[in-house]
Amino acid sequence: EERPASLTALFMGDALILGFGEVAATLNAISEDLKSTHRYNKLVVRVQSSLRSCFSACAGAFESVGRDIRGRMRDGNFHEADIKTVLQGLQDSYFLQNFLFPELCKVVEGISKSSRIDLLDESHLVKSMHNFKRLYVDLNSAREEDLREGYLRSSTEPASTTNLFDIRSHVFRVLHFFVEQHSLVSTFVPHLCKELLTLLVESFFGDLSQMLDEEGLASKVSSQDLLEMSYLETALGKYVSPKAHKIIDKCNTYTRASLTPADKARLKEALLLSKLHWQCFSN
Structure with missing residues (x-):
């Protein structure tokens, strides 16, 4: 069966959507209480920070894979399988950037439309994808x-x-x-x-x-x-x-x-x- 990403990325995606879904429900409950405006705004900021951390952590994982492969290249120990690993990384990063993260931003209703765009623009995944493309050619x-x-x-x-x-x-x-x-x-x-x-x-x-x-x-x-x-x-x-x-x-x-x-x-x-x-x- 065709998948938009590896099982690891899909499992992580499900966990994040479920987790942030609970956060969204809490935000919606608090937003109904006008006395909780300050608390609500603080939570929104924290959720935005959490999303940024997700973007950064995922990009960091891809960068780590890239460093390992380049290290093997320098030592002359890389294998044909490394090419497939890079291509899988490109598939997963594309899935995260274009499907999972936008979906997460929709789930978290407390984040405004402009904030969603800012969050995605701040993602390091674009740089990771660029590095993986060059790594594919180098391999x-x-x-x-x-x-x-x-x-x-x-x-x-x-x-x-x-x-x-x-x-x-x-x-x-x-x-x-x-x-x-x-x-x-x-x-x-x-x-x-x-x-x-x-x-x-x-x-x-x-x-x-x-x-x-x-x-x-x-x-x-x-x-x-x-x-x-x-x-x-x-x-x-x-x-x-x-x-x-x-x-x-x-x-x-x-x-x-x-x-x-x-x-x-x-x-x-x-x-x-x-x-x-x-x-x-x-x-």
């Missing part, structure tokens, strides 16, 4: 580095006339990496799929361009590489941001060539015949 950096090195190594080799669709295997290895990540991210945080994949694509091509510069490979890049880079750019579709398009354009300038009508026909045919490889990016 994939080692895999991307291997793919980039393989890509550059293979792209400077002579093109074979027997390659499938005129696109060499190192290109499909890169494409399949993004397909795997698309499947993983869309399972955990579908609402963040485009954003996270876009960051991953920018990271891959950004460092690829830098490696072309630093390793002096630009002179070895051929028109075949232009065809293959265009294949990736088209196949990845909406996950190629304007920033990534500019980076790819820079990479393509190294070929000192442009796609001929015959090349464009080859590209179109290659995309059509290999559609199952990249169809997930077109939805």
